[in-house]
Amino acid sequence: MSDLVKILNVFCLLSLLAVGGGSAVLPQMEHETVTLHHWVTGDQFATIYSLGQMAPGPNMSMVALIGWQAAGAAGLLIALVAFYLPSSFLTYGCSYIWDHFKDNPWRASVQRGMAPITIGLMLAGVHAVGKTACINPSHSTHFNTITCITALAVTGILFAKRINPALLMLLGGVAGWFLLRAN
């Protein structure tokens, strides 16, 4: 019971703090769900995040799987509703009164000022999943080398070529299957 209330609190807060898109809340989400509440391990968090990137639809629906790991079906439902409902309510309400703010010069300042902070948060998100998925001290050097090369290869390929990221993630899986099994 109390776990469900905690799930509700954590994801409602993340919902309202998710400025600049979902990836900006990734470090805070990792901290809350792994370090503070132990709903998932760091490894599980990185895997669940990557499953969320493969599935269609909004890329943060993976909160459902964290809720599920924490408290079963009820946890799934609460995490999903808590993560999407508060921000959606806010957007619904604000879209009525938006025209009043549209030409306010501060709006551009907010957007301009927030941009680098969002990027910094996203980099911290890379760090949060990368520290278990790529550079993980509990794995062998061989493992960490392969995972780092995989990650950087994906980054490089996406810069060089327009290719569906879901496809690259499947290729990452194939690479892992062949190269990481021995461990």
Add this chain to the structure above:
Amino acid sequence: MPPAASKQPGASEIFRVFAKIGITSFGGGLVAYLRDALVTDKKWMDEEEFLAALEIGQTLPGLNSVNVAIIAGRKLAGPRGAIAAAAGLILPGVLLLLVLGILYDRFRHNPNVAAALAGVAAAAVGLLLQVTLKIGAKQFLNLRDLCFVLGTYYLVAFHHVSLPVVLFLIAPVAIILCRPKSAKPNP
């Protein structure tokens, strides 16, 4: 007279259109899918309305794609439309994730599956890094912005400074540094 909007869709049609995106949008990039469906295909919004919705969606908290769905759904059919649009966009992916999650729970101790999942997770890190570098290209090249990028990264990643602290203490400083010029711009 503005051209009459093509027949107002009901909640079930809105759900269908958004669910189609929710099913097919493997690999992300949902905003482009939404634009194609709402502006090009269904003509439920014109380009300008779509950009306005996107602007609201990007400024307010929440995922851009979900926020745009809420705004478009509301415009088309009020609260029922907003619910139909968001549910259509979100639910198919969640169902697939649930299947993936069940498979993951069942097979994660299989060394082959664990190895493949490690590869997928590494690739996801690469994807997020690429998205971050791409949308942050402008910020990385501006010295003041770069300070905020690296400062935020350092504080959050290494000192676990919490998101509320970042948003309520650091963000206001960044915003004030970008404050609107009080005087009218010179001609």
